[in-house]
Amino acid sequence: MSAETRKEWQRRIMRAMRAMEARLDEEWRLDDIAREAHFSPYHFHRIFTGMTGESVGAYLRRLRLARAAHRLAYGDRPVTEVALAAGFEAPEAFTRAFRAAYGMPPSVWREEFREQTRPRDLTELLPPVTREEPMMELAVTIKRVPPLRVALVRHVGPYDRCEAAWEKLCGMAGRLGLFGPDTRFIGVGHDDPRITPPEKIRYDACLTVPEGYAGTPDLPVAVIGDGDYATAVVKGPYTNLGPAYAWLCGVWGPDSGREFAAGPSMEVYLNDPKTTPPGELLTEIRVPLEPKA
Known part of the structure; x- marks a missing residue:
């Protein structure tokens, strides 16, 4: 072959x-x-x-x-x-x-x-390098996220090794002229690392695309979102995201009156990690919710 x-x-x-x-x-x-x-x-x-x-x-x-x-x-x-x-x-x-x-x-x-996963305080979950920083306070908002058309590249393996997928995505998107002032960069995590073996974890590096882009074999289009999500903006390095998800799901969740849906979570990267100091990175995490009864 x-x-x-x-x-x-x-x-x-x-x-x-x-x-x-x-x-x-x-x-x-x-x-x-x-x-x-x-x-x-x-x-x-x-x-x-x-x-x-x-x-x-x-x-x-x-x-x-x-x-x-x-x-x-x-x-x-x-x-x-x-x-x-x-x-x-x-x-x-x-x-x-x-x-x-x-x-x-x-x-x-x-x-x-x-x-x-029953932490009563986010500081219990933060890695030692960040514990000297002020404790992050997550303000959770429930949002209706509309359907989003994205081009994507799939990464299989630990979440912290997805850089190659982003490089491939951005390289192809640049050659196809897909970047614009409203382009958003979104990570879609299909698996919980506490549940799925690291080598089986699925992650899609995504960027929003205009209606005119129909996809190519190497850079297909998918639709994500379209539902209610519990959202919070996390400030700091991406190593804070795991603790933030645990806080949102284990502390905010039980008192929210809502139930989490068994769908993939999303991360909207609000600034550029190549030009932003790690402590200033902003990431909006989105966890799907079951429809309100």
Whole structure:
């Protein structure tokens, strides 16, 4: 297989993966997934497994279990309801699969996760280098975020190693003339690092694009947002974002009267890290909320 052919196949596999991520509740048939990637269903399962290291079924199961773990950690739905939403007809089957993935039953996971993320003060979470700074105070606002058209580059791996994705995104966007005065730079984190292994974490480096841009194979377009989000502006280095998410979810969340949705969070980078001192960086974090009852 030539390098260009391999690159094209990787793009097609990524299209299929994004389709499954976007419609995780659907009952996917192999033929439908293969059609998303423009592969023959006869060979698609082997192609997917060979290129990703997971079978299609294992990939869907892992994402659904990760979403279930998120719902258990940050919501109050009964375990049986979470199991049904994850595609399991019987709670016993869900418990077996969950234990195999996370080493404990779902009810124990919920208790232990909440116990580990129950800080009453953000200073408990800040790394030592920042504790001498004034404690950040997060003012949380619930916003309705409209649908946003973005061009994106996918990074798979730890969140703190996503620089190459941004360099690729900005390089291609510059050549295509996509930058404008209203361009926004947004990171979309699909996975909670407390739930997903570091090497499996998915992150999309995104920038908003004008309506006239339809995307290219190397720089596709997606729609993000379109819902209620709990938002807060975090000042300081990006190492503050993990503690800020923990504060928003573990301290603000229980008293908010709202429940977090099992969708990806967003980070809107309000200034340029290349020209802004780390202590002056501003990042708006956005965590999705379930629709108000």
